[in-house]
Amino acid sequence: MSDIDIRKVVEEELNNIAPEVDLGQIDSAADLREAMDIDSMDFLNFITAIHHRLGIDIPELDYPKLFTLMGSIAYIDAKLKAAKAIAPPGAARPSAAS
Amino acid sequence: MEFRMPSLGADMEAGTLMEWLVKPGDIVKRGDVVAVVDTQKGAIEVEIYQAGRIEQLLVGLDTKVPVGTPLALLRTEAEAGPVEVPPPPAAPRITPSRIAPTTPPPIPTVIVGPGPAPQLRASPAARRLAQERGIDLATVTGSGPGGAITSEDVERRLTKVAAPPEEKRAAGIDLGAMRVAIAAAMARSKREIPHYYLEHQVDVTPCERWLSEQNAPRPPEDRLLIGALAIKATALALRRFPAFNGFYRDGKFEPVQAVHIGVAIAIRGGGLAAPALHDADGLLLDEVMARMRDLVQRMRAGRIRSSEISDPTITVSSLGERGVEALYGVIYPPQVAIVGFGKVVTRPWVIDGAIGPRSVVTITLAGDHRVSDGHAGALFLAEIGKLLQEPGKL
Numbered sequence: 335m336s337d338i339d340i341r342k343v344v345e346e347e348l349n350n351i352a353p354e355v356d357l358g359q360i361d362s363a364a365d366l367r368e369a370m371d372i373d374s375m376d377f378l379n380f381i382t383a384i385h386h387r388l389g390i391d392i393p394e395l396d397y398p399k400l401f402t403l404m405g406s407i408a409y410i411d412a413k414l415k416a417a418k419a420i421a422p423p424g425a426a427r428p429s430a431a432s
Numbered sequence: 433m434e435f436r437m438p439s440l441g442a443d444m445e446a447g448t449l450m451e452w453l454v455k456p457g458d459i460v461k462r463g464d465v466v467a468v469v470d471t472q473k474g475a476i477e478v479e480i481y482q483a484g485r486i487e488q489l490l491v492g493l494d495t496k497v498p499v500g501t502p503l504a505l506l507r508t509e510a511e512a513g514p515v516e517v518p519p520p521p522a523a524p525r526i527t528p529s530r531i532a533p534t535t536p537p538p539i540p541t542v543i544v545g546p547g548p549a550p551q552l553r554a555s556p557a558a559r560r561l562a563q564e565r566g567i568d569l570a571t572v573t574g575s576g577p578g579g580a581i582t583s584e585d586v587e588r589r590l591t592k593v594a595a596p597p598e599e600k601r602a603a604g605i606d607l608g609a610m611r612v613a614i615a616a617a618m619a620r621s622k623r624e625i626p627h628y629y630l631e632h633q634v635d636v637t638p639c640e641r642w643l644s645e646q647n648a649p650r651p652p653e654d655r656l657l658i659g660a661l662a663i664k665a666t667a668l669a670l671r672r673f674p675a676f677n678g679f680y681r682d683g684k685f686e687p688v689q690a691v692h693i694g695v696a697i698a699i700r701g702g703g704l705a706a707p708a709l710h711d712a713d714g715l716l717l718d719e720v721m722a723r724m725r726d727l728v729q730r731m732r733a734g735r736i737r738s739s740e741i742s743d744p745t746i747t748v749s750s751l752g753e754r755g756v757e758a759l760y761g762v763i764y765p766p767q768v769a770i771v772g773f774g775k776v777v778t779r780p781w782v783i784d785g786a787i788g789p790r791s792v793v794t795i796t797l798a799g800d801h802r803v804s805d806g807h808a809g810a811l812f813l814a815e816i817g818k819l820l821q822e823p824g825k826l
């Protein structure tokens with residue numbers, strides 16, 4: 335999954351939470367919680383959605399790494415690559431991640 | 433008996449019937465959602481409080497009627513014998529002529545002879561279908577010659593009634609109308625309720641530790657937020673301090689046994705509502721959390737129920753991770769208290785004679801001085817703080 339695809343997934347899920355926000359106007363290094371007015375419940379819903387779509391585990395301790403758009407993309411990319419490296423060649427992966 | 437347009441808050445005068453979720457002949461039980469009504473708080477699912485059989489729907493779709501207007505006739509089990517059906521209040525209903533059911537309904541429309549005014553042009557098939565399904569022909573737009581109503585028009589109307597509400601609901605909440613409702617309720621509160629305010633700083637480090645232990649093995653959808661602990665602790669404390677749980681009406685306080693916590697929910701774009709999380713004191717934390725998620729989701733999607741709007745016995749407003757350290761609430765009448773939980777902050781704290789960093793929350797109370805005093809309020813807040821020291825027992 336390329337960075338562009340990951341960004342698309344992240345943006346779609348953020349858009350579900352805050353449909354009125356123009357993501358093009360959001361600085362990718364800005365704290366999403368402030369920039370998009372996302373509260374703890376919204377953020378948990380965002381994490382839940384990413385977990386379900388991409389099949390990656392996001393422990394609570396890692397939440398701060400996903401507070402920015404840039405951070406989210408980098409974190410998800412690293413997680414997907416790690417999952418790929420562990421999986422034996424040809425092993426089934428979550429389809430969304432392949 | 434009549435099922436009437438309920439009052440969903442002190443400030444509501446009228447509501448617009450958007451959907452019927454029942455039809456004549458349906459058996460309903462207490463608590464069933466029977467209709468969707470549009471109000472200043474958005475679309476609300478209206479529940480019925482009597483079991484029985486729906487006899488007739490009296491108000492058509494997209495009709496705005498005052499609070500108290502009969503919406504439907506219900507035959508309860510207690511009511512024996514045939515129910516007398518009074519004429520509907522608005523447009524006159526036209527009794528359909530019985531036609532042989534085996535005959536294919538003629539598409540051409542029939543103009544019915546002298547009848548109650550205004551005359552509605554409709555085919556017999558359309559009339560029969562409308563009668564069977566409890567649709568008021570006056571609410572159907574005709575597409576036949578001269579605007580006559582065909583059976584297809586009635587069917588279109590029927591699908592509007594029966595289709596999943598998610599697809600048909602006008603999305604979103606009218607924030608302007610919601611602001612008017614907030615203004616009315618809050619102005620009344622400040623005019624009538626002599627508020628007093630207290631605050632209490634509580635070390636919630638035990639809550640944070642317990643939450644990270646609990647959440648570590650859980651998938652995200654099962655994780656808990658500190659807001660759930662705040663609601664449960666408040667609900668449990670209310671059992672010991674009933675003077676903060678109930679309604680002030682007609683010059684006196686009516687305590688309520690059940691603890692229905694109004695959960696303050698911010699609506700994107702500038703709105704606020706506090707629907708009830710019912711019987712919060714008797715729920716497990718996981719249940720409180722699941723209900724909170726569900727309430728937030730439904731409130732924002734406009735899928736809230738009438739009982740959730742009308743019966744919170746106290747309000748809890750919790751800021752979670754963001755915002756400011758303390759919030760001083762305005763009591764939502766006819767409630768008598770609102771508890772606020774500020775943002776969790778790290779502060780130097782003295783424990784066993786040594787200073788260390790701890791996570792601290794400022795809990796506030798706005799109380800109604802007609803019902804309680806600061807002394808009782810202080811004990812109530814202290815009790816919430818104490819309960820939060822042992823989150824595993826909540």
